[in-house]
Amino acid sequence: GLKKKEVNVLCLGLDNSGKTTIINQLKPSNFSPHQFAQAQDVVPTIGFSIEKFKTSSLSFTVFDMSGQGRYRNLWEHYYKEGQAIIFVIDSGDKLRMVVAKEELDTLLNHPDIKHRRIPILFFANKMDLRDALSAVKVSQLLCLENIKDKPWHICASDAVKGEGLQEGVDWLQDQIR
Numbered sequence: 001g002l003k004k005k006e007v008n009v010l011c012l013g014l015d016n017s018g019k020t021t022i023i024n025q026l027k028p029s030n031f032s033p034h035q036f037a038q039a040q041d042v043v044p045t046i047g048f049s050i051e052k053f054k055t056s057s058l059s060f061t062v063f064d065m066s067g068q069g070r071y072r073n074l075w076e077h078y079y080k081e082g083q084a085i086i087f088v089i090d091s092g093d094k095l096r097m098v099v100a101k102e103e104l105d106t107l108l109n110h111p112d113i114k115h116r117r118i119p120i121l122f123f124a125n126k127m128d129l130r131d132a133l134s135a136v137k138v139s140q141l142l143c144l145e146n147i148k149d150k151p152w153h154i155c156a157s158d159a160v161k162g163e164g165l166q167e168g169v170d171w172l173q174d175q176i177r
């Protein structure tokens with residue numbers, strides 16, 4: 001068959017936001033050896049992990065980075081290779097929304113990102129939490145409307161149930177092909 005176009009995606013965001021849970025839902029290895037694993041059975045990522053998943057037209061290689069403070073300095077080493085970004089926010093973590101914004105601003109101002117028209121997909125994750133902020137509120141707090149030189153999109157998601165993820169990935173695929 002036709003070979004799918006290969007795309008490197010960086011999955012970024014604070015620790016505990018749900019990056020690995022999202023990637024696990026998108027990976028085919030939800031089946032076979034891990035068939036008894038539950039979506040909520042994840043452990044914090046150490047450093048980073050490289051994962052793969054496919055859509056109808058693309059073959060994604062995802063750099064699932066650790067969001068812990070001590071590992072965040074690793075992110076920038078992969079910016080050059082990234083052709084798309086998935087940035088995950090815990091919509092229930094109001095206290096750290098300002099920290100998420102700081103990390104996003106640092107990312108957007110980095111020389112390897114700043115002048116590139118790289119698409120950014122935001123997941124306002126954990127929308128199932130009682131006190132979760134809406135995607136609109138999250139985008140206001142992160143000042144996403146200030147991003148003028150890159151295509152971006154925000155989706156509310158519940159990574160444990162797998163809700164909202166397909167809409168985001170469909171958008172990302174449309175940006176790339």
Ligand code: GTP
Pocket residue numbers: 013014015016017018019020021022039040041042043044045046065066067068088125126127128129157158159160161
């Ligand atoms: P690091 O690897 O440390 O950067 O964290 P991460 O962003 O990869 O987060 P991870 O996927 O490990 O998820 C952290 C915790 O949040 C886990 O206990 C998940 O089960 C939980 N979680 C992830 N997504 C959701 C969600 O949409 N709703 C709820 N309620 N919990 C979630």
Ligand code: MG
Pocket residue numbers: 019020021043044045064065066067
């Ligand atoms: Mg992780």
